[in-house]
Amino acid sequence: MPAPFLEPLEPGVSPAVSAWIKGLKEVALHLDKWAFDLPEEPFWRRPKEGANPIGGLVRHITGSSLRLAHYALGVELPEWARKGREWELLGAPEPKEAVEARFREAWEVLLAAFRRVEEAALAEGVRVGHLGAEAPRAHVLHHLVEHAQHHAGQVIYARKLL
Numbered sequence: 094m095p096a097p098f099l100e101p102l103e104p105g106v107s108p109a110v111s112a113w114i115k116g117l118k119e120v121a122l123h124l125d126k127w128a129f130d131l132p133e134e135p136f137w138r139r140p141k142e143g144a145n146p147i148g149g150l151v152r153h154i155t156g157s158s159l160r161l162a163h164y165a166l167g168v169e170l171p172e173w174a175r176k177g178r179e180w181e182l183l184g185a186p187e188p189k190e191a192v193e194a195r196f197r198e199a200w201e202v203l204l205a206a207f208r209r210v211e212e213a214a215l216a217e218g219v220r221v222g223h224l225g226a227e228a229p230r231a232h233v234l235h236h237l238v239e240h241a242q243h244h245a246g247q248v249i250y251a252r253k254l255l
Contacts, residue, residue: 116238137186140254153181161237
């Protein structure tokens with residue numbers, strides 16, 4: 094199975110949206126390989142002082158991606174995603190299966206939402222965050238993917254430290 098970026102373009106979407114979809118798929122592959130096979134205790138263990146636990150990083154990838162998709166695409170936010178970064182990264186551990194299930198559900202929602210994006214809508218401005226700063230939809234979607242990939246890289250590194 095080739096890496097997602099080596100696959101053909103996603104049908105029915107612009108090349109940029111196809112690239113973002115491939116990026117989201119790559120995040121899922123990394124988490125499958127580096128996070129979801131862990132037992133409960135190491136999933137929540139801090140690999141070193143000052144580092145976030147893998148479980149917290151997965152919660153953050155999921156929650157922040159949904160929040161950015163909410164701004165850019167109108168994706169509905171579940172109540173847990175409104176808790177924010179502090180809870181995601183530093184909140185009390187919860188069953189790993191719940192974190193993984195939320196990630197998988199969110200990724201299905203995100204992939205479906207990305208597939209509905211029309212190229213003409215990419216240049217439109219959207220309001221982001223509690224301050225309501227305006228940014229082009231394309232920039233917010235790009236940031237969503239690069240942010241998720243950034244933290245997936247942290248998951249890989251944390252796993253290696255374990």
